Amino acid sequence: MKSMPADVNPFGALMVTYLVAAIISAVIFVFSLGPSNISVGLSKINWTSVVLALAIVGLEVGYVFVYRAGWAVSTASVVANIGLACVLLVVGYFLYRENVSMQQILGIFVCMFGLILINL
Known part of the structure; x- marks a missing residue:
């Protein structure tokens, strides 16, 4: 692309x-x-x-x-995949009643922190 x-x-x-x-x-x-x-x-x-x-x-x-x-290829890919993973976690919780563990919630925060670091 x-x-x-x-x-x-x-x-x-x-x-x-x-x-x-x-x-x-x-x-x-x-x-x-x-x-x-x-x-x-x-x-x-x-x-x-x-x-x-x-x-x-x-x-x-x-x-x-x-x-x-x-955007660089590597940056765009990482941002899109992190965003997609976070959205799918929320969709899984609300639409499919999947369990969300504290480890997954912590993972979302780590991902968000990573996005902040990427965009500095």
Whole structure:
């Protein structure tokens, strides 16, 4: 993504990227299930695939924007992964009633401190 030309529309580039990924995934999907089981495999998919797609596009376009803003590859990746981990911890707690330990809460604070150090 860092090598993407500055004058390319990021959503157009992501569209091509995900079309290629969709074609590859479709081929693997058909070969893994067999052509006669495609409808059975597709019938088991629910809303989570759509939400995951929205999250992935949000993350990817976020990478494009931070790289265009001049961030280093290593810094952008660390910030995005820390942010994602913290958000997923909160989502897991509120939506899925997962237990959050004191160690995880401490980990969030350590991550936040790390973000402060990165941005100094």
